[in-house]
Every structure is written in C-alpha cells, then in structure tokens.
Amino acid sequence: MSSFTETIISRAILDSYHQKLSRQITSDVVVVGGGPSGLTAALYLASAGRSVTVLEKRLAPGGGIWGGAMGMNDVVVQQEAIPVLDAALVRHGRGQEGLYLVDAAELA
Numbered sequence: 001m002s003s004f005t006e007t008i009i010s011r012a013i014l015d016s017y018h019q020k021l022s023r024q025i026t027s028d029v030v031v032v033g034g035g036p037s038g039l040t041a042a043l044y045l046a047s048a049g050r051s052v053t054v055l056e057k058r059l060a061p062g063g064g065i066w067g068g069a070m071g072m073n074d075v076v077v078q079q080e081a082i083p084v085l086d087a088a089l090v091r092h093g094r095g096q097e098g099l100y101l102v103d104a105a106e107l108a
C-alpha cells in the first residue's frame, strides 16, 4: 500500500490548480456565476470558439437549480429550453401540458 505525505498531496493540488489558473489567465470572456444563466452563456461562447472562464463561489456548479421543484430533484422547463438542454447533452422527458422534466442533478 502506498503512503503519501501531506507535503506530496499539497504539492500535487497546488501544482495542478496553479496550472489550470495560469491557462485561464488570458480568457476571452469571464463569466461570474455558474448557475444556469452563466453556464448557458459559457456553453454557447465556448461552442463559438471563445476561451471562457467561469468563476463560481460555491463548490458545485448549478446555482439555484439543485433545489428542483418543491425541493424535489426534478425541474420543469418549457419548450424554449429544449435546444439548450440538447446542446448540453442533458436528457429530458415529456410532462403534461407541454412541460418537460429534467433531473435536477443532471441539469446542474
């Protein structure tokens, strides 16, 4: 069994993080906030060939979407959102009255 010292682990994390940060220092666009709005903007900008950095203050992306509807992990969206979901490879099911259902965790 391998044993790693705190020094080795800390150095691995610091080196990796610094490399990522250094690569993004010359982004075309910086999006502040990794909720649905910011991530959608970032997706379309990146798809158009822009270098995009998303700054998110929380540990996980997704913003308010984690709550899901009524605190359950299903989110309802309208037809207009379907092309965005398809572009992000997020699966969706058909609900009643023209609504679509998406798993909140997958959407986030």
Ligand SMILES: Cc1cc2nc3c(=O)[nH]c(=O)nc-3n(C[C@H](O)[C@H](O)[C@H](O)COP(=O)(O)OP(=O)(O)OC[C@H]3O[C@@H](n4cnc5c(N)ncnc54)[C@H](O)[C@@H]3O)c2cc1C
Residues within 6 Å of the ligand: 032, 033, 034, 035, 036, 037, 038, 055, 056, 057, 058, 061, 062, 063, 064, 065, 066, 067, 068, 069, 070, 071, 074, 075, 076, 077
């Ligand atoms: C319980 C609940 C259920 C919902 N159900 C549905 C639903 O079924 N269908 C639906 O379409 N909508 C639903 N919504 C609404 C939906 O969640 C919001 O419309 C959506 O999250 C708004 O997205 P946003 O990206 O504009 O903002 P947010 O989701 O609020 O994202 C903003 C992000 O910016 C980050 N941020 C803020 N300040 C900074 C900073 N200074 N630096 C870095 N990061 C920062 C935040 O941490 C957050 O991640 C629901 C909301 C709630 C609360």
